[in-house]
Amino acid sequence: MIYRISRIVILSVLMLSCNKQKEKITPDTELEASTYFNSEHLIEAEELLALYKQEHIKIIDFRKVTAYAKAHINGALNIWRTDIEDTTYPYKGMMAKKDSIEALFSRLGIKNEDLLVVYDDKGSSDASRLWWILKNYNFESVRILNGGLLAWEKVGGSINNKTISVTPSEFTLPAISSFDLFIGKDEIIEIANSNGSEIILDTRNIDEFSGKRQKDGAAKGGRIPKSLLIDWAEAIDYEGTQKFRSYDELEKIYSRMGASKTDLIISYCHSGVRSAHTTFVLTELLGYKNVKNYDGSWVEWSYFNGLPFEQDSITTIK
Template identity: 35%
Template sequence: MSRSDVLVDADWVQAHLNDPGIVLVEVDEDTSAYEKGHIRGAVRIDWKTELQDPVRRDFVDKTGFEALLSEKGIANDDLVVLYGGNNNWFAAYAYWYFRLYGHQNVKLLDGGRKKWELDSRDLVEDVPSRPKTSYSATEQDASIRAFREEVVEAIGDKNLVDVRSPDEFTGKLLAPAHLPQEQAQRGGHIPTARSIPWSKAANDDGTFRSDEELRDLYQEAGVDLSKPTIAYCRIGERSSHTWFALHELLGLPDVKNYDGSWTEYGSLVGVPIELGEAK
C-alpha cells in the first residue's frame, strides 16, 4: 500500500471537488465548525450523535451504519474523502470506522480542516443535498478493533502504544489540557506501554510526518514493528490517528485500535496500572 492510496492532499481535493463518485465528509466533535464553513460539497457526520450508540457505550451497529450512510447519500462504490478538525482525530476515527464496516474506498485529507484553513482555502456554508442510497455494510472487521481482555493479555507481549500526552501517560493529568480536569478514573498507563503521543506523528499544520520519520519515531520509542500492536488513548479517537499512521501509512499488518482506551481501562477493577515514565 502506498501513501497515495490512503491520503490525499489539499490540492488534490481542490482539483476533484466536482467529480462524481467522490464524497467529501467532514467529521467533527464540534459540529458548529461545519456550520461556520466547510469544503464545498462536503456532507457532515457528527462523531457523537451519529457514530455512537445513544444508550450503550459502543458504536452504532451495522444496521445503524447502513442507515447513516444511506441517509448521507453515500454509495458502496463512492470514494469517501474524510477530513475534520482537531488534526483529523475524528476524521481518522471515522476512517477506521468505515474500514471496520468494510468500506475500502476511503481516504483522509492530509492535515484536515486545519491545513485547509491555514492555506486560506475557500469554505462555504451551502449544505449539499445528495440523493439517498441503499448502503450495505459488512460485519465488523475484528482484526482492527481490540477489546479489554486482549489488551490485558497483551501486557509484556504485544506492543502497546499509548498516544496520549506525556502528562496523561504518567498520571499527572486525566484528560487533554484543553479540557477541565474533572475525570474520576485512575491515572497512569497500561504496564509495558510505550508513550508516543499522537502529535509526534503529525507536523504543526496537521499533516502526517513522512514514512521514514514515522518508522524512526516508533522504533526509537521501543516499538518492535515486527510484532502485533494495540494503540490506545483516552476514548479511541486520537489512537485512530496513530492506527492510521501504523496500519495505513507504514502498512504494518497487525495493528488494532482499543477504542475503550483509558476511560475503560483506568476504570477496570483489578487490572495492573503503571505510574510515571515508561519502564
C-alpha cells in the same frame, strides 16, 4: 524488509468505474512523490481540488456541528463522533454497530460506490477514527485529506457555511467485516497479565500517561500496565501544516518502540480516536503488519475498578 510505495499524485481523473466500490485514481499530473508504504487512503488538497465536484465524491467534515456551521468545504456532509458511537455502553466513545453506520450513511445520501474524503481541523485525528471504523467493516473507499481544512484553504478551495440538501440512499456495508485493526478489553487483559513481547502503545500526552491529567469520561487517571508513550501528535506537523510527517521522520519516531514490522502493537488513547490516527500511521504509512486499536481505550479501562493500572507519583506544592 520495509517496502516503500512511490505514488504519483493525481490532478484529473478519479474513477475507473462508477459502479465499483473500490475506486482507483488515474495518474495525470505529477506532484511531489510520496515514499509512504501505502498512500491509498490519503489524498492531498491539490488532488481533491480537481475532483471534489465529481458526483461520486462525498466529502465528510468530521467536526462538531458548531464548527461545521461556521465554515466547511463547499458541499461537505457533517459527521461527528456521537454519530458513530454505540450508546448502549455505560461509558462513551465505543464504535457504532454496522447497522447504525448503514442507517447514518443512508440518511446522508451516501451510496455504496461513493468515495469518501474525510477531513477535520486537528491533524486528521478525528478523520482517522472514521477511517478506522469503516476499515473494520471492510469499506475501503475512504481517503483522509492530508492537512485537513487548513490544507484546503491554502490551495484556494471553496468554503462556505451552507448546509446541503441530500437525497436518502440505501447504503450497505460489505457483508463480511474483518476487524483486523480492532482489539477489545478482554484480549488486553490477557496481554497485560502475560510476559509476551507485545507492545502496548499509549498515544496520549505525557500528563495523561502519568496520571497528572484526568480527562472527562475517565474514572481515574493513569495508564495500562506495560505501556510505552508516543504522543500521536508527533506524527504530524502539529504547529504548522498539520500534515503527516515524512516516511523517514515517522520511522525515526516509531523506532522508539523497539518493534519489528510484524510484532503485535496495541495502540490506545482516551477513547480510541488519537490511537486510530496512530494506527493509520503505523499500518498505512509505515507498513506495520499487526497493529490493533483498542476501541474502549482509557475510558473503558479506567471504568473497571478491578483492572490493573499504573500511575506516577505526583507531588503538589502549595
